[in-house]
Amino acid sequence: MERVEDERSSLAWFLTGARGIFSLPAIILMLSFVGFCSLTAQAGIPPEQVVFMTGIVWALPAKVILVSSVLSGASLATAFVAVTLSSVRLMPMVAALVPELRTPKTPTWLLLVLSHFIAITAWVFAMERVHQVPRRRRVTFFAGFGITLVATNMVLVAIVYRLVADFPPIIAGCLFFLTPVYFLASIWNSARHRVVYLALAVGLVAGPLFYWLLPEFDILLAGIGGGTLAWFVERSWRLRREVGA
């Protein structure tokens, strides 16, 4: 069975990835983009710029911060610093995914290009499914998903922008709420290492704690501090069990 699967062509794997556009994570992301459209339409940012932003920035939280910086009249330097600080999390996310995607022969330039398509949704999707794909096809599979997801959302933004200026508040609220709830369920569901459960729990507490202590660097500190704590605790358990056995 495995051999038959591996004989499928690159195009077939690219299309398998592209079909991910009909998956739950992709649909939830598209609904979040509808919410983002209503935010930018109310802010008066022209649709062509919103489409451009969707393709070139891609990460939705980074775009929300970019738009709010623009609305508050921030200078280019201030906006750059705000978005840069908020996007540090992309680095460990990409670093955790790359060892799962590549083979020893995968060229670095290809990974650099494909990394652009990584944001939370694509990361969660890939971490969840990529181990079901033969290793030498994983980059193709991810390219199919990532490129389709970005292109579809650019088209979606261009179409929906004109329709969404005035959403009923309940719909707007539910669209916003989908994202955190989906991330929670999906990370728990896709965890294949015990440390992930622990890091998820610690991060949920550490996020608000650091927001209260040091609001400017909360996400970064919660990630590094909470993640290190979770890693250390899980490692101590593991070592103790190994010694005990």
Add this chain to the structure above:
Amino acid sequence: MTWQDGWWAYVFIAIAGWLATDIWRWLGVLAGERLREDSEALNWVRAVATALVAAVIAKLVLYPTGVLEQSPLWLRLGAVVLGAIAFFLARQKPAVGIATAVATLAAGLWWLGF
């Protein structure tokens, strides 16, 4: 120069949006290429990445923007807790947990007159 001035808006988005995010993605690729899949270092990176996303989740629920800013905290937390209960009762099916949480929120918002 304001945001609306044609090309300047695109330069602004490219520098403050694209460069500010892709720098981290590129650094992530370079770091990830040096990590072995079974290494302790990757375990740590995995923990940090997950905790970062978890912190983002907590912030979205506790300090939302837009319409939900005016909704009571107990409603948002209650929706997440009910969603989690449904998720575990349904053998960890994400769709069940998500639907329960969002339906709870919608019912609460409607009841509060949103």
